[in-house]
Amino acid sequence: MRRLVLKELVDNALDAGGDSMIGQKGETYFIVDTGPGIDGGPQDIARMFSINRPMVSSKLWRLPKRGALGNGLRVVAGAVLSSGGRLVVTTRNTRHVLTPREDGGTDVMPEQVDFPVGTMIEIEFGSDMPADPLAMRWGEDAIRMASGETYIGKPSPFWYDADHFFELLQAGKDRPVRELVAQLDGCTGAKAGQISEAFKGMSCQALDRDQAVALLGAARAHAKPVSARRLGSVGKSSFLPEWYASESGSVQIGVRNPKAEIPFVIEAWCDFHGSRDDDVSISS
Ligand SMILES: Nc1ncnc2c1ncn2[C@@H]1O[C@H](COP(=O)(O)OP(=O)(O)OP(=O)(O)O)[C@@H](O)[C@H]1O
Ligand SMILES: [Mg+2]
16 A cells, blocks of 8 residues: 555656655655646645545646546545555645545645745655555656656647547637647647637637537648657666567547547566476467
8 A cells, every 4th residue: 555655646756747756764755856846825735635636637638647537646645544644745835734634625734945846745654554665666666667768749639539629628718729729749830820720719618519520620630640659668678677578559549530549559578487498478
């Protein structure tokens, strides 16, 4: 359980960009990153680290990142509450001592400190959670695995199906259509104007489902699908087993046309123990 909770925090740190590290001082584990810090005031941060936070996907913008569900910090708050632990979040020059409550909310005690860059999470598990000498193992592995190449582009219009793109537009509220289009891969600058020409002056939420499909089609016509190669890979590495293989492809998802075409890369590392005469085959 400790491994899982610390891994959730490391995943968030890695998604934030910048450098990430995990360490331990006495009973306290700390996860530090040099990303942009966490948005919002003390109450917003308390809400984010609370068990009863609605599980809202923060991933309307589809990107190959670790976070997906918006559940990680609820797990962290639950682990602190159920074990009788301690949680402190320091970001944007404020240290927040957080106390998750039985009713699902979280109390916060903010204090001004000098911490302008990134985020530091300090977490201590209570004695009700079994000790684990390798508690940081999964988090440390995740940081090492993050050393390969990663995708640095924007979300591709090919990664959205008709329904999901409509949802993205609805979430865009009163922003001009062109502004949202410019955030897609291959659709920046003058192209954004051409793609959104038919919806000039309209806000994102004003488009109906058919208009959303037309806009998605126009965006795709101007952009190229993202190749699996552009997604990046971890590759061979001295800290991973020697035998390595990778495969790539793409998968279609969604109900209504156009469907999303999601590229993927699968990598496998393998250690060989035993006799060289053994046959091993892996199929999926
Ligand atoms: N270290 C951090 N720096 C910046 N933002 C963060 C950091 N940690 C969390 N956040 C913000 O809090 C949000 C919620 O985190 P949470 O782990 O609960 O969900 P998630 O990462 O979106 O999805 P998942 O359930 O897969 O972990 C993140 O999407 C991110 O916006
Ligand atoms: Mg997360």
